[in-house]
Amino acid sequence: MSELRTHDGELASRYGEFGGRYVPETVIGALDELTEAYLRHREDPAFRAELDGLLDRYVGRPTPLYRAKGLEAAYGIGRVYLKREDLCHTGAHKINNALGQVLLASKMGKKRIIAETGAGQHGVATATAAALLGLDCCVYMGRVDMARQRLNVIRMRMLGAEVRPVDSGIGTLKDALNEAIRDWVTNVRDTHYVIGTAAGPAPYPEIVAELQSVIGDEAREQMLSEEGRLPGTVVACIGGGSNAIGIFRAFLADDGVALVGVEAGGEGIDSGRHGASLGHGQPGVLHGMYSYLLQTPDGQVTEPHSISAGLDYPGVGPEHSFLRDTGRVRYVSATDAEALTAFQACSRAEGIIPALESSHALALLAREGAELDRSGPVLVCLSGRGDKDVDAVGVALGLDD
Amino acid sequence: MTDGGRRIRAAFEDAGRPLFMPYVMGGYPDLDASAAHLAAAARHADLIELGIPFSDPLADGPTIQAAGQRALEAGAHPEDVIEMAAAVAGDTPVVLMTYVNIVLSAGPRAFMERAARAGVAGVILPDLPIDEGEDLRDQARRAGISVIPLAAPTTGDRRLAAIGERADGFVYCVAVTGVTGGEVQVDDELRGFLGRARAQIDAPLAVGFGIRTPAHVAAIGAIADGVIVASELIRRIGAAATPEAAEAEVEDFCAAAVEALRGLAPAAPSA
Numbered sequence A: 001m002s003e004l005r006t007h008d009g010e011l012a013s014r015y016g017e018f019g020g021r022y023v024p025e026t027v028i029g030a031l032d033e034l035t036e037a038y039l040r041h042r043e044d045p046a047f048r049a050e051l052d053g054l055l056d057r058y059v060g061r062p063t064p065l066y067r068a069k070g071l072e073a074a075y076g077i078g079r080v081y082l083k084r085e086d087l088c089h090t091g092a093h094k095i096n097n098a099l100g101q102v103l104l105a106s107k108m109g110k111k112r113i114i115a116e117t118g119a120g121q122h123g124v125a126t127a128t129a130a131a132l133l134g135l136d137c138c139v140y141m142g143r144v145d146m147a148r149q150r151l152n153v154i155r156m157r158m159l160g161a162e163v164r165p166v167d168s169g170i171g172t173l174k175d176a177l178n179e180a181i182r183d184w185v186t187n188v189r190d191t192h193y194v195i196g197t198a199a200g201p202a203p204y205p206e207i208v209a210e211l212q213s214v215i216g217d218e219a220r221e222q223m224l225s226e227e228g229r230l231p232g233t234v235v236a237c238i239g240g241g242s243n244a245i246g247i248f249r250a251f252l253a254d255d256g257v258a259l260v261g262v263e264a265g266g267e268g269i270d271s272g273r274h275g276a277s278l279g280h281g282q283p284g285v286l287h288g289m290y291s292y293l294l295q296t297p298d299g300q301v302t303e304p305h306s307i308s309a310g311l312d313y314p315g316v317g318p319e320h321s322f323l324r325d326t327g328r329v330r331y332v333s334a335t336d337a338e339a340l341t342a343f344q345a346c347s348r349a350e351g352i353i354p355a356l357e358s359s360h361a362l363a364l365l366a367r368e369g370a371e372l373d374r375s376g377p378v379l380v381c382l383s384g385r386g387d388k389d390v391d392a393v394g395v396a397l398g399l400d401d
Numbered sequence B: 001m002t003d004g005g006r007r008i009r010a011a012f013e014d015a016g017r018p019l020f021m022p023y024v025m026g027g028y029p030d031l032d033a034s035a036a037h038l039a040a041a042a043r044h045a046d047l048i049e050l051g052i053p054f055s056d057p058l059a060d061g062p063t064i065q066a067a068g069q070r071a072l073e074a075g076a077h078p079e080d081v082i083e084m085a086a087a088v089a090g091d092t093p094v095v096l097m098t099y100v101n102i103v104l105s106a107g108p109r110a111f112m113e114r115a116a117r118a119g120v121a122g123v124i125l126p127d128l129p130i131d132e133g134e135d136l137r138d139q140a141r142r143a144g145i146s147v148i149p150l151a152a153p154t155t156g157d158r159r160l161a162a163i164g165e166r167a168d169g170f171v172y173c174v175a176v177t178g179v180t181g182g183e184v185q186v187d188d189e190l191r192g193f194l195g196r197a198r199a200q201i202d203a204p205l206a207v208g209f210g211i212r213t214p215a216h217v218a219a220i221g222a223i224a225d226g227v228i229v230a231s232e233l234i235r236r237i238g239a240a241a242t243p244e245a246a247e248a249e250v251e252d253f254c255a256a257a258v259e260a261l262r263g264l265a266p267a268a269p270s271a
């Protein structure tokens, strides 16, 4: 795999046929500059030490690998481990990427940071990193997502970020990305765009995947020291695919480890209201990359649906498209209802309130528990905590009378 | 050069002054109305940019976004828009402007062949920089369709030269660092950019993005080989009280733009 990713010290821009840089000419220079700066700083021991120090003492890494006996009992699985990204500062894996990119941007002399956000976790993480490093921050968020992730909107504002509502499209993550890219095209000279997932034009998918690989690197080592063996299955939810690629990469070369990505099944695949681009899309270009995409026969991008704002996206990062076609990773989907059930189960059985996004990964335990158990310990990436979802789930489950 | 590229190049030379290229969005506000706008524009234009709406137009500001949305809601399909070109392409060359996914989804070969049958001379794909789209470019070449490269103020000199090598008819120079629909500043920065482009590129340079008034047209015409107006025409169509008034707006603006260019030096003839 490594020769796929790195050629002569360059960053991969393609994963098989997927990826690329389908962006306006205006930002090509900035992508080159970012590539060059990232390569240079990645090899710089001082930069590495600064980032690692922040990851340890500010983010709280390494995050624990936790054996979830309550879920084991609930689903009849011998071993279930949760990689506790929910315990990261700000409540999700998003900070691993945001901190790395904002630190890099500050070294590049950028004064202003922009980001898109769906669930608000990436927006909060970016606003946090910008506050820490003293940069201006503007976050684009769809109007619908601002309502369903209201708490995170307030958090971003508390952190000093401006939250710009996006009304185009249906006001969710795709539309926020469009607006963030338009801002970047306009302000590219002094602005760094911190994309929140392992997607977008090269070099973003590769940079985000590398910054998130800490999840899998830690989990693999923790698993070996805890269990003396590798997991049989690794499960992660897929929005754009950053937590998933972050945990999968460490296991890609381990043929015995099954990797499963769980997309948003929404109201069910047959309803047409879902976010399962790998399962039910066709390859196409959106947001600067060639990858699987939910689209009409004319090539118009369709509006996805998910109860979880972070998975409510019609595209997916290009490496996942490659891993889908090679068959190395199996991609399935879980519906809104399955995610809500898993959300409840994890809350009750473990005293851990998971993010709705992560609940999609947990939903696989209910559906495939017995089969998963046969191949050994199951490792689930608990990508974030559910505080942000309290309003929405409270309403969905009638807990809010 | 492709056949389309040659026809585009001839349009620059035949104009006898800087070329004027208005933009019409196919299907906005509906197909019939946009066909009328296309015909009105063609009575004055030297070259026409015909937009195929896309759901997620990254390089466009609010005006073109909203028009595209409206066109899609009215049921515009890419093939309908391509067919529209046939009505005018015999007299005024047409270049299609859309996003790369529309081409990929149809299949580059099918798309380019369909476009060629409708008499289209070229395509502008703002999300296809020169280093992408090898197969698409092959298929375009085979069908005799020019793929127009774009250059931006942020493009460095080496890359401008590479863009110049790709030129087949003209190079689309983006006047602003930003998306469509703003307002151009004819300042030292723009002059500097066009000067750098001129030094690296032999093909004609047409300038677009943010050109809103006949005065802008004249000012750009004085420093470029062609002038492109898009959002402003959409805005005028949107503000018109009746379909007839919208058509008259297109006609009047295009006539005024051509008038503003009269007497200015044309593009240098091809070597």
Ligand SMILES: Cc1ncc(COP(=O)(O)O)c(C=O)c1O
Binding pocket: A092, A093, A094, A118, A119, A120, A121, A122, A196, A197, A198, A237, A238, A239, A240, A241, A242, A243, A244, A309, A310, A311, A355, A357, A358, A383, A384, A385
């Ligand atoms: C907690 C959490 N998990 C997962 C995701 C999905 O993103 P990705 O697929 O990039 O990990 C999000 C996105 O907002 C999130 O907040």
